[in-house]
Amino acid sequence: MPELPDLLYICDYLRRHVLGRTITAAELRQPVVLRNAVGDPLGHALKSLTITGIHIHGPFLRLTVSATLELVINLMLAGQIQHQRKPDRALGHICVSLHLDDGTRLNICDQQKMAKVYLVHTGNDAVIPGFRTLGINVFSPDFTPEELRRRAAEHPRMQVRALINDRTILDSIGNAYADEILFAAQIHPKTLAGTLHPDEWVRLYGAIRDVMSDGVRAVADARQPIHIKVRDHMRVRNRKGSPCPRCGSTIRREGVRGYDVFFCPTCQPARRRVFIDWKQPPPANSPDTLRSDTDQPA
Template sequence: MPELPEVEALRSFLAGELAGHEIVRVLPVAVSVLKTYDPPVTALEGRAVTAVARYGKFLAVDADGLWLVTHLARAGWLRWQDPLPSGAPRPGRGPLALRVAVETGAGFDLTEAGTQKRLAVYVTHAPRALPGIARLGPDPLADDFTEERLGKLLAGEHRQLKGALRDQSLIAGIGNAYSDEILHAARMSPFKPAGRLTGEETARLYAALRGTLADAVERARGLAAARLKAEKKAGMRVHGRAGEACPVCGDTIREVSFADSSLQYCPTCQTGGKVLADRRLSRLLK
């Protein structure tokens, strides 16, 4: 799933490729992709792109005041092509969900793999009015996201840290992969109660959160869209690396599997050497 660093890299990449160019065609291919109908996607045609923005994991293209907003969900991606293939794409064939073309002949496809179709596209005059964006918490890389603010957000939380970090209404942009990476860098168990952090632990989590995301954004800076997935995977220290050696201590990275996801962690670095039970309601084994 694309998270804050990848979406920020896509924003930067698209801003460089699209700024000043006119959108000449928007072609929805998958019926399920469009979540709004007024204004229609055809209203974007003939407008020049003036900016590209990011809201958490949402990517938004500003076409002279009318916005094309997308959330790539778990299996969605953006593929830039120069030139785009000629001819209209066929609905129901492959992962293609929506195609956007500019006057140069270039453009991008939104694609989605798998059978669960959750990729979403909106056309709106006000991105912040969309329910998914309106509910977002603060951006963790914003200048006003301070250690004190993080502490206030977590105070009184009854959830475990892993779940709290992934809650988009609490902090925007962090998903399954980077929550694993942040907790490893902070040397904290994913099941530690979020509302019980000491001042020292809050400071450590804040430094890990900002550092992990900023480093990932910097690694992705300037990369073409096609290279971002590989860069994300290469930069992971624990996520997706169950059975490998922890790069910090050498212990074996472990995994906890849930119904539709999993997390990875290092027992030595994060749980005092204890192994987490691999079940949905996991607790530390005694």
């Protein structure tokens, strides 16, 4: 799932390369991804319109294509957006392809066909699930330590991992960066929000700002094509079995509410009594029942 640093990079790229381009044709290859609130077939509705605005809103990428129409994209678990500059360089699993007047194409690809593309009249975003219920953006000036605690105070029984992942509380933290944030803050993912100490709130807030800012820089510095998800800079995410970069303990993976969570059992000790002692190595024959991919739909 692209997260905020990925989406900021995609948005910046598209503003430089696609903004102002006119759509000459729109192909809908996988009708299951389209939510058409306009009625006109996609190809008919978009033909000859110019992309005049590109924005992100939580996990959504919004393309303004006229004074009255918007294309809102949620790439979900495995969707990718590709700017195809050469005819023979298309990614596989194209669901929607916008042909642009400079000969390039903007492709929305998803092997799982879970991505969603909404064609809506401007202002009619109420038809997009989750669009109007998004929480605060972590780069907003209104996102302060006090605001984080105020929002969390409404959910004292929520595990902190689920809390920072909840799009109605914070709009922009997915699974990968949630793990990195809790590692930086040295907080166990299952800690209940209501039991965090004042110094832990300070660490958590600082980690959110720092990890997300570092992520933005790392993704920008990698200069990859926009369909590549940059994760090399991550310290615990998808690093089960590797040594913790802080203390050398073995990074573990656990399921939290059905999703994979990566953490260091030494740097992020459990506050509550837990049934599994994560500091012990797993039995050699223990089945690893968790899913190997690690992201969740937004």
